[in-house]
Amino acid sequence: MSEQEKTSVQTADDILLEVRDLKKYFPIKGGLFNSVVGQVRAVDGISFKLKRGTTMGLVGESGCGKSTAGRTILRLLERTSGEILFNGTDIGTLSKKQLRAIRPKLQIIFQDPYSSLSPRLPVGEIIGEAVREHGIVAKEDYDEYLDTIMNECGLQPFHKDRYPHEFSGGQRQRICIARALALNPSFVVCDEPVSALDVSIQAQIINLLKDLQREHNLTYLFISHDLSVVEHISDTIGVMYLGNLVETGAKEDIFRNPLHPYTQALFSAIPMPDPDVKMNRVILEGSIPSPANPPAGCKFHTRCRYCMEKCGKEEPATYEVEPGHTVTCHLYADGNKKLPELPPQNTNAASAAD
C-alpha cells in the first residue's frame, strides 16, 4: 500500500487526485427488523486520474451517480470501497481530525445556490466562517483577505453584511464559489454549478471558474449533464452510466471520436444552433435501469443498439483505444478504433418511443 502510494507520487507528481475502483452502495432497508435487503449501487467501481490544474468533466444522465461520486470523493459520503488518493493520501482512511484539517483543500460548489447558503448568516460570515475556523490567514489580514476573495469572485465588500435572500441566483453562486475559494483549495468539485442558472449567467460563472482556475492553479471535477458546458470548461471527460465510468479521455478525443454507444447517443443530443443542420440523433429506448438491480453483463446492453449476445452475460473490460482514451465496451475487444456505422434509426419509431 505504502509502496503503491510512493510509486504513484513518483511516477506522476502532477497527478493531484487518483480514484481507484471507488464504490458507493446505499443499503436498502426493509423487513421486520430493518435488515439490509438490497443495495443501490450508486457508484459501482470508477477509476480515474486527475492532473493538477486541469478540469475533468463528469457527464451522464440524471441518476447515474455523478453527484454521489463527487461527494464520495470529498468524503461527504462514506465510500463502500476503493481508494481516493489526494496528493498520495487516501482520504477514505483519514481520522475525523485529519479529515477536518484537510477539508479546506477539498471544496465543493453545489448545484442549488438557494439551499446551499444558510439563510440566517450574512454573506461575509458564510464566506469567512471557515477561514477563521481554519486560520487560513492571520487575524489582522482577515478583512482584507475577505475583500480580495469577494472581489475576485465579482462581489463587492459591502455585500458582506447582506443576507443570501437579497441576492440573485448568479450572485449566490458567486458567494458559493467565494466560500470554496476562500479556503485556498487545490481541488474543487463543481456539482452542476450552473444548471440552476439562466444561460447568460451560466457563461459568467463558467468564465469565472476558468479565471480562478488559471490564477489559483485549481483542479476541478466538473459534474454536469450539459455537454456544451462540459466541452467549454473540461480538459478531460468521463462519461458515466449507471455507476460506471464507460468512457474517459481527452475532451478533443471524445468529442471527435465517441467510442461508447452511450457516449454517441449522449453527444448526438447536443443541440445545434443552426436550424438547417439535419441532426443525426441517436434515440435511446427505454429508461435507465434501477441501480438497485442493474442488468447483468454490460449495464448498457438493455438500451444498446450494438447489443451482442455476450453483452448480456459478460462484463466488458476497459480498453485503451487511443492513448489516454479508454472505453468499457465489448465492441473494442477485437481492436476496433471507431464505433461501427449503423443504419440511421427510424424517426417514426423514435418519436413514438419518445
Next chain:
Amino acid sequence: MSIEEKKTGAQPEGQDGQQMALDDERRVKVLSPGAMVAKRFFRNKLAMAGVIILVIMFIFSFIGGAISPYGESQIFEDYEEVVSNFAGATINTDYRYTEAYSGSLPTTARTSMILAVNNGETTYEAGENTYQLTEIGEHCYVISGTATVAQADRLAGSYVLSSDAIEVSDDLTAAFNDAMNSGATTFTYDGVEYTITGSGRTYYISAMQELGFATQEIIEADGLSYEAKKEALLALLNGETSFSADGTNYTVELDDETAIIFSGSEEVGAISPYSIQGIESGTVISTELRAQIIEAIANDTSSFTVTDAEGNEVEYEVVRENTRYTIRTASSTRLIQTYLAPSTSHWLGTDGAGMDILTRLMYGGRISLLIGFVVVILETIIGVVLGGIAGYFGKWVDMLVMRIVDIFYCIPTWPILIILGAVMDSYQIGARVRIYFMMIVLAVLGWPFIARIVRGQILSLREQEFMVAAEATGISVSRRIFRHLVPNVIPQLIVQCTMALGGIILTESTMSFLGIGVKFPYASWGNIISSVSNVFVMTNYWYCWIPAGFCILLTVLGFNFVGDGLRDAFDPKMKR
C-alpha cells in the same frame, strides 16, 4: 427593502464598472433576516394588537399587583350596627323557689312540693322532714317545715344555745333548760312548739319554721332580702302599692301581672310571670334591664332606652309573638363584605369571600402568566434537547425518543391532572408547592409536541445543502449545530411556544376552575371564576366572573395573535 433596492441588489452581474458605483451610500439600511421579521411583524396590525394586549396584561398583572393597596387574600370586613335578637321573654310556668336561708329547701323538698301541690295536699314528707304548704296566692305557696333551728351544748351544768335561723334569747334558753330539767322533749316558747332531740352533751332543737316560698312569678331583685322579696310578692298578690321590710320602705308600681319595686325612686326589682333569657349564651342581663324589659312588656311599649354600664344609651325594642316576647337591640356585628358592587374603593367590587376582585385579578394574572411561561420554558428545554438529539443523531436514538413521544401523546391528560389534584388534596400539599407541582406536571405532559417540531425541523435542515457545505468547509460539529442548525429552528419554535402559552393558560384556568389547580390563598383567573358556582351568583354578581373571563380571553387571544403574527413574519412567502 423596497423594490428599487432589490433591483440594485440583484442587478450587477460581472459588470464591474457599474457595480463599483453601488456603494453603501446609495443603499438604505441592510436588513438582517431578524430585522425583516421584526419589520413584517410590526406591520401586522393583528399581531400588534396582540402585543398591546399582552403588554397591558403584563403591566396589569405584575405592576398592578404592586400598586394595588390591597393584599392578594385580604378579606374586607365591616362592623355594622345590626338589630338582632337580644333576649326572649316568656310566661313562666315552673315554680321558682326562694329560700329563707341558704340550703333551707333541699332538692327533694322542691320536687315533692310540686307533687303535693298537684295532689292538693297541704303537708308532705320529703326525706326525714315534714313540710307544710300555705297557699298565699295562685301558684304561690309558703313552705314551712320542721327544721333544726338551734343547737344546745352543755356547758358548766347548763345548756347554751346557738342558732343561725332564730334569735336566741335568754328566755328561750331558760325555757329549754326547764324542759331539759323536767325531761320533756317538747317545749313551747312564744307560741312556737320546739322539739328536742339528741343526747349527751349536744341537743338539737327543732321547730316548725318558714323555709321559703315557691311561686311561678319571677322575682328579679338580687339586692333584696328574703323578707323583702316575700313582702313584695305579697304586695303584688294583694294589690298593695307599698310595703316595708328590714326597716326599709318600698313602693310598688303594680300593673296587672307585674310589679316594679322601688326603693325611693330607685328601681330595685320586678316581679313578673316572665322568664327572660339572653338569645346568645353568656348574655348578661342586669336587674335593671330586666326590670325595664318587664316594664316595657307590662306597658305594651314597643321600645325603651337603657343606659348601660359605659354610659351609652342603648335602645331596645320589644316584639311580641303570641306568648313570647323578643327583645331586639342594635349591636355591632363583624360583617364580611361579600359581593360588594363596584365602587370607588373596590373598582370591581368584592367576591364571595370578601376579597377585592381587581386585586385578585392582578395577582391571578401574575400566577397565570408565570405558570404559562415557566411551563413553556420547561417544555421547550425538554422538547429541544430530546427533539434535537432525535433529529441530529437519527437512527435508533430517533426511534427511541419518538416512541417516548408517542407514549406521552397517548397519556390522557385530564384524568391524570384530576387524579394528581386529588392526590395532592389527600396529602394536604400546600398551595405554593401545588403550583410548582402543577408547572412540572404540565411541562412533562406537554413537551412532546415541541420535540416533534424540533426533530422534524432538524431532520429537514440536516439534509439541506448548506449543512453539507458547512461540513465540506470543515466547520466543527458544535458550530454547525449552533450557528447553522439552531437559528433555523428557532422561528418555528417561537411561533409554537407563543401559541402554546395561550393553551397552557387555558389549561391552568380550567384546572383552577375545577379546584385541582391554584388554590386559596393564591389567586388565579380560573379560581376567581370558580367562585361562581351557582346561577344566582352568575346572574346577580357579574363583576365576580366577567372580568376574570375577559382577562383569560384577552390574554389567550393576545398570545394567539402574536403567534400568528410571528408565523406570518417568519414565513418568507408572507410578503405583506
